[in-house]
Amino acid sequence: MSELDKTRREMHAVLQKPGEHPDPSLRLSRRTFIHKSCLFGAASLAETFGWWPIMNTMEVAQAAEEPFSFAWISDTHLYPKSVNTRFVDKITRAAKEVQAMNPPADFLIFGGDIAQLGRADELELGNEILKEVKIKKVLIPGEHDWYFDMGKKWTDLYGQPNWTFDHKGVRFIGLDTVTHGPDYWTERHFTPEQRMDAMADLDGSIAGPWAGVGRDQLDWLQKTLSSWDKSKPVIIFSHNPLYEYYPPWNFWVRDWREVNDVLKPYANVTNIHGHVHQVLYNEIGKMRSIGMLATSWPWPYAPEGVPKLTKPMIRVDPGDIYDGVGWSKLTMNDKSKIDTDYVMWGRKEVFVQSPADSSLYSQEILQPRMADKIGPY
Numbered sequence: 001m002s003e004l005d006k007t008r009r010e011m012h013a014v015l016q017k018p019g020e021h022p023d024p025s026l027r028l029s030r031r032t033f034i035h036k037s038c039l040f041g042a043a044s045l046a047e048t049f050g051w052w053p054i055m056n057t058m059e060v061a062q063a064a065e066e067p068f069s070f071a072w073i074s075d076t077h078l079y080p081k082s083v084n085t086r087f088v089d090k091i092t093r094a095a096k097e098v099q100a101m102n103p104p105a106d107f108l109i110f111g112g113d114i115a116q117l118g119r120a121d122e123l124e125l126g127n128e129i130l131k132e133v134k135i136k137k138v139l140i141p142g143e144h145d146w147y148f149d150m151g152k153k154w155t156d157l158y159g160q161p162n163w164t165f166d167h168k169g170v171r172f173i174g175l176d177t178v179t180h181g182p183d184y185w186t187e188r189h190f191t192p193e194q195r196m197d198a199m200a201d202l203d204g205s206i207a208g209p210w211a212g213v214g215r216d217q218l219d220w221l222q223k224t225l226s227s228w229d230k231s232k233p234v235i236i237f238s239h240n241p242l243y244e245y246y247p248p249w250n251f252w253v254r255d256w257r258e259v260n261d262v263l264k265p266y267a268n269v270t271n272i273h274g275h276v277h278q279v280l281y282n283e284i285g286k287m288r289s290i291g292m293l294a295t296s297w298p299w300p301y302a303p304e305g306v307p308k309l310t311k312p313m314i315r316v317d318p319g320d321i322y323d324g325v326g327w328s329k330l331t332m333n334d335k336s337k338i339d340t341d342y343v344m345w346g347r348k349e350v351f352v353q354s355p356a357d358s359s360l361y362s363q364e365i366l367q368p369r370m371a372d373k374i375g376p377y
């Protein structure tokens with residue numbers, strides 16, 4: 001049996017454990033509506049940028065102490081400027097728009113994959129551009145930031161990959177879902193470049209089910225939450241979604257059941273995540289999860305497993321590099337609700353309006369990639 005087949009078999013064993021799937025009866029209903037006025041009363045701003053706020057709203061058990069907003073940017077996948085400036089231009093635009101928010105955001109969360117190949121110059125370039133944003137910034141890593149030098153440069157720049165702070169009645173937690181991957185490189189004698197390349201393939205299987213929270217961090221999460229009132233809002237930022245969406249692309253964390261066990265006692269948990277580069281919405285038990293746009297490119301929806309509660313995003317124009325991408329404003333308002341506002345550049349309608357708008361309407365069949373069948377290593 002080849003190494004690749006062995007890895008596939010191991011991955012299959014992890015993915016197909018009994019009891020894998022969430023109980024659909026635990027799902028709550030969602031109220032979604034398109035709000036065709038602007039959150040911040042700035043109609044002219046909306047016309048300039050060509051977007052309408054899209055709001056996902058859900059009642060929470062207890063309001064934040066006062067209304068406030070924060071901004072999310074992620075998945076900028078920067079190459080050095082000498083390779084291309086396309087992605088540089090888009091993170092620069094997002095940073096400027098976040099800084100121009102009026103009223104200002106209380107902080108910016110950067111949700112991972114700032115770099116494409118984890119090189120020091122890519123990470124430094126991102127760090128320089130984010131200096132444009134003068135408000136408080138917090139960051140979590142993506143797999144593209146980590147597996148070239150195993151997080152050395154990222155931690156030099158930003159410190160611990162997991163953290164917590166309280167803000168206006170909400171406990172915020174940054175969770176690291178990328179650094180607990182299995183060792184797929186030592187036996188294969190991979191160079192750092194090969195290790196990163198294997199991790200950077202969305203549909204590659206060499207790195208296996210790398211997304212996970214890990215036992216130590218689960219204990220830390222439990223301890224962090226133990227001092228928090230169970231009815232008060234908790235917002236958890238993670239790079240990967242904290243449920244099982246599509247494991248072959250690591251659109252999950254492999255220990256999502258343990259994560260859910262830790263979160264179960266808390267009445268009002270929101271997980272906001274990157275990595276999927278698409279509009280996504282799910283609820284499991286009392287936790288809801290919201291997928292964020294990338295600034296770099298939109299990934300297609302997975303061939304299966306898209307949460308039923310997702311109102312799909314529009315199929316984008318491949319000729320327009322600003323289509324299907326952007327950043328997000330998130331608001332805890334004074335009516336006990338939290339709103340997500342996708343800022344998708346160049347689009348007035350973010351959600352699909354007709355079957356032709358969405359790739360979800362076409363049947364897709366998952367097959368191994370040609371590259372994996374040949375195997376470069």
Ligand SMILES: [Fe+2]
Binds near residue numbers: 077142275294
């Ligand atoms: Fe990404």
Ligand SMILES: [Fe+2]
Binds near residue numbers: 113143144
């Ligand atoms: Fe990612």
